[in-house]
Amino acid sequence: xxxxGRLTIDLYPGAGRPERVGIQSSRPxxxxxxxxxxxxxxxxxxxxxxxxVCAVAQAAAAARAIQEALGLQVNGxxxxxxxxxxxLETAREHLWRIAxxxxxxxxxxxxxAQAAPLQALLPVCRKALFADGDAxxxxxxxxxTGAAVEAPIARLDELLTGLVFGCSPSEWLTIDSAExxxxxxxxxxxxxxxxxxxxxxxxxQALGATDCRLLPALSATALNRRLDxxxxxxxxxxxVWEQHTCETTPLARQYDAALVRSLRSxxxxxxLARLAARLVELAGIPGTMRQLAxxxxxxxxxxxxETLPPGTGIGQVEAARGRLVHRVEFAHDKVxxxxxxxxxxxxxHPAGVVAAGxxxxxxxxxxxxxxxxxxxxxxxxxxxxxxxRVH
Amino acid sequence: MCLALPAKVVAIDEATDTAxxxxxxxxxxxxxxxxxxxxxGDFVLIHVGYALNTISQEEAERTLQLFAEAGLVGEKQS
Numbered sequence: 001x002x003x004x005g006r007l008t009i010d011l012y013p014g015a016g017r018p019e020r021v022g023i024q025s026s027r028p029x030x031x032x033x034x035x036x037x038x039x040x041x042x043x044x045x046x047x048x049x050x051x052x053v054c055a056v057a058q059a060a061a062a063a064r065a066i067q068e069a070l071g072l073q074v075n076g077x078x079x080x081x082x083x084x085x086x087x088l089e090t091a092r093e094h095l096w097r098i099a100x101x102x103x104x105x106x107x108x109x110x111x112x113a114q115a116a117p118l119q120a121l122l123p124v125c126r127k128a129l130f131a132d133g134d135a136x137x138x139x140x141x142x143x144x145t146g147a148a149v150e151a152p153i154a155r156l157d158e159l160l161t162g163l164v165f166g167c168s169p170s171e172w173l174t175i176d177s178a179e180x181x182x183x184x185x186x187x188x189x190x191x192x193x194x195x196x197x198x199x200x201x202x203x204x205q206a207l208g209a210t211d212c213r214l215l216p217a218l219s220a221t222a223l224n225r226r227l228d229x230x231x232x233x234x235x236x237x238x239x240v241w242e243q244h245t246c247e248t249t250p251l252a253r254q255y256d257a258a259l260v261r262s263l264r265s266x267x268x269x270x271x272l273a274r275l276a277a278r279l280v281e282l283a284g285i286p287g288t289m290r291q292l293a294x295x296x297x298x299x300x301x302x303x304x305x306e307t308l309p310p311g312t313g314i315g316q317v318e319a320a321r322g323r324l325v326h327r328v329e330f331a332h333d334k335v336x337x338x339x340x341x342x343x344x345x346x347x348x349h350p351a352g353v354v355a356a357g358x359x360x361x362x363x364x365x366x367x368x369x370x371x372x373x374x375x376x377x378x379x380x381x382x383x384x385x386x387x388x389r390v391h
Numbered sequence: 392m393c394l395a396l397p398a399k400v401v402a403i404d405e406a407t408d409t410a411x412x413x414x415x416x417x418x419x420x421x422x423x424x425x426x427x428x429x430x431x432g433d434f435v436l437i438h439v440g441y442a443l444n445t446i447s448q449e450e451a452e453r454t455l456q457l458f459a460e461a462g463l464v465g466e467k468q469s
Contacts, residue, residue, distance in 0.1 A: 003463045004394040004438070028394065034461040049454040050461070052436050052443070053393035096425075100441070112424030112441065113408075119425055119444065342393070383393035385439045 003028070007348055007386035009358070011373060017362045021355045023348050027384055029237055035338040040066045043328075043335055044136055051340075053383055056089040056122070057319035058340075059136040061326040064315030068220070068308065069328050072138065076298035081129040081142040084149065084292040086317060087285050088125055091156060092118045093320035094250075094282045098164060101378050102195045105371070111191070114163050118156070125152040129296075146293035153293065157286045164192050169283035176258035178266050181276060192279060199272055208357030208376040209268030214255060215246035215323060215346060220314040227327045227339050228312075236341050238349050247353035248322030248343045249380055251277040270357075274379035311336075321381055322347060344382050354380050366390050394463075395438040397451035400431050412437060415464070 005027035012020040031050060035043045047062050048055035060082045067074055092115070099115040126135055128148045133140060157169060165172040166188050175181050185196040199205060218241070226235060240246070251269060254260045254277040263273040308314065311330040316323060322343025329337040348354050357376050363369040370390050377386060398412035398419070408423050412435060422441045423429055434451035435442035446454075458464045
């Protein structure tokens, strides 16, 4: 039952802080090779079956890569509808972390049932947008207006208000300072508020703060050049950009949000900034979905920014855990090469942001060190199970 | 890059909202908290101890076939 692989994270305590941090991955990174020899249609049908955890983001990245490679024009409505589904999937993943993992950090049992209604919302939204077919088919069509998704977005607002924020997500987004966040988290019933309050009481706000580089915007041309090399498999397993490890996380995306900036200036890019960035991102999703919904009905083609070699395409999508990159090469209408570069490989690089954060933990009590490390790993969030060992 | 495994539900414990699922010869306990209306004999996608959603037997078999093509499972897991 370890087909999906796992991470093994080892901390070797030293004088004052860990002497060494080891991160090993057994994730099956070459599974995408099974698409070699398949048609684009078969690939788009089979890919979400294999990569089913963030299946929407995976399918969106695949569709972008394939359409680029085949020179197919996508209209604005289809593109907006797909991104709308990616946003909803991101909300689901964030809420799962909050409902399933966060209770354990304050000594409570997971409350996964809280997150179940959001799982049910995804197929509802998908059907509302693509009533006549698959959202990620080569010639998918979306003929609805924003009104079609008003109800699911309102339901998302309602769920997030009740389960996480205790006020509407848009109202919560007015919290723009460490002080205001402290006021919000004090005395609130939601697990998110209680965890943030608990963190502050323990003085753990700055835990694991590092100054790891954020993954910059990467052009399709630059990514194509890097992935079309003999050592591409090694790059996919342990990616670095311009000789630096980089992070691609909710914190990286929300780095300049007012609240995250306030927390960073006080505590650095540590545990509190990471958890708050997840909340900022989650609170912003209904608004982002409404903006995307306003673009539904557009027949304007999505402009293509770059031209890669014929038959080659790159698709980039911001998935829940970070940037997801797909690359495809076709020859004679069949896939010649398929590659996936996932955010977990950037973030859990043996010398990456998690390794650096763990290496900064100055705690001598083994049990407390284990708790701190587990929170830090969870705050970045690998998409596989992991074993954390303090030696 | 994240895989979830299709597995068959072979027993359900309603008191704990968990199920015993089988993938080939291997059995495992998973939480059913994220899914509803699951019955013995159904197929579910499992990931890190949770059933994520139910899928048809056909989808489960096709997924396992794809995993087999990738060399991740044997051919006769389902």
